[in-house]
Amino acid sequence: MGSPIRTASRLLLAMLAVSVMMPSQAAQLVRIGAAHFPPYTVRPESGADTGLLPQLVEALNASQSDYQFVLVPTSIPRRFGDLKQGRIDMAIFENPAWGWEDIPHTTVDMGLEDAEIFVAQRLPDRQQNYFADLSGKRLALFSGYHYEFANFNAEPQYLAKNYNATVTYSHDSNLLMVLRGRADIALVTRSYLSDYFLRNLKVASELLVSDRIDQIYHHYAILRPAAPISGEAFGKLLQGLRDNGQMLRIFDPYKIAVVPVPHSEPASHVAN
Template identity: 60%
Template structure:
């Protein structure tokens, strides 16, 4: 028994540790502290660790607004479920197409005579948005002052709270990721008929991993590990229940450098 424990410890010592930033954002990360964290990111890291022994992926708590600096300083090696347009310009990192797609939807309270045309025009409507997020309708400008003054937006730290603001009449429209919306409805089925969900999509998230220059793992190697999880069905097992589409990663852009122009 002692020999087995020593052998396991030796494998961990031999493995390169890859620090992955985890910011609270359900269902991707639910509570980013290491003792209580859950969600899709911990599941993905567990699957990556189980399939190989060359690297040991571990989640390190960060915040949505702090993750850029954490990666630049080397506090984390990788940020996952990203988009190169979300403020990564000018940061020395490589983008890996993960072959995972989510989307941002508009959600309003269902009312008599209210239909999809309610989402045609945002002017004059009270918006509930997630602080630090980049929205397509705002040209991906996440500056809080810009969003609050230009779009009459309330900026929060919880999609659930934003949806409840809509249900209680404190906001007209909330923007919510598809994965979080259907996770919310699964947990709160009584609200399903009370929400009007847009056919209009603010943006489709083609998820990427952003890997810093000098990280223990290369973009090419991480892309190969993801491809193994795609082939054996692990990505579908983890992400499909949350309506996150598992697609083929773009072969010609699986590792594309995203640095300053």
Template identity: 50%
Template structure:
């Protein structure tokens, strides 16, 4: 009996020492793209995407979603090479059609708008002509007015562009009169104006839209997660009321196809 008891203790100890089996790992590419992703390389990345993946991990145990940092210029190569399994919030005008992938339309929309200083006599007509104005742009972004050509030299030579890695920096350049027009992601601008209501009166925002985002999820061809399964997970998340709340918090359009009939 003593030998049997000792054997049971050893077996129990081995069971306790075994790692808890997690769901299948799904690696999600992320680059700094506020408000979707903020500093993905940090210990506590922020934005829509990290919150969405955290909610999905709580919702179910079949898949474990993890962020893999990439860059705005390298992301499609990293997807194709298998560095990660999918990347979210990618719009068709951004040049990924020649990358091997399977796409899922998320039906999440956003846009980019023009912003200038509000000055006496300045109205919406100020945005009709961009030539001859100094543009503050986000480095690596694709812009409709430039034919979605993100080449730095092209933008500098043709649009007197100043390229930064911060929407805040671009808005600051307006107030310091170092730029005439900034092109800002609409969801980010709405969040900025909510955080800084005292600065909103100084800004003139265009009714003209540079481009509309029609966001997709891109899956590598050998991804362990299929678009159909991911769509089902989003639907389940929405049934719990979490997806609507997340998108509203970041001023994004709620995907109508994910609502229950």
């Protein structure tokens, strides 16, 4: 008859062997496209985790263990193909009207709102009516952005021809063009301008910010049909971050409004 210690040791070894043979319940990997869209994502190809998207991903991962969210660098023009081809599972801080119409997807309302505003150099005789008419003015715009005043046509040639626009990949460059008199008006997101003024305290008095809003950004997540997470599940994770105050902590400092989300099922869109 074996000793109790020997029996216990054999039992422990058997349990360890079974645990090695059984597949582990690993978290589902969910790849989120990270395109340069400051202050949401800042040059993700550089490998630096800067911007609001990395903060949101960190909060999502800390709140549960069923999914592991990771960032995959992409670009504003390339993100459509990356989602369609399955290189990424989700595009975030999006709107279904921004070129997604012909791509099968599910949308999830994130309950976040930002705004696109006009900025000009502050001059003694310049008032808010300066922003009422854009004709004859030189515009500084961000490449790939869909502007309401331009009927959401993001083609650089169209913007240059019809709106005398210079298109760049930098809000900082566009604001510098305005400050140096090389452009009359730049369009920037309210969140970015808030961050810019924090980094450039002396500049705020040199710029005139419009009361006019080009558009309200109501942010959605765009999921591919075969994504490892469903729209309903992702919506519940976001709601959890709203309930525990994480959404407000991340976005409120940048004047991004956390707004109520209607209680409805995520909307699916299947291209013809």
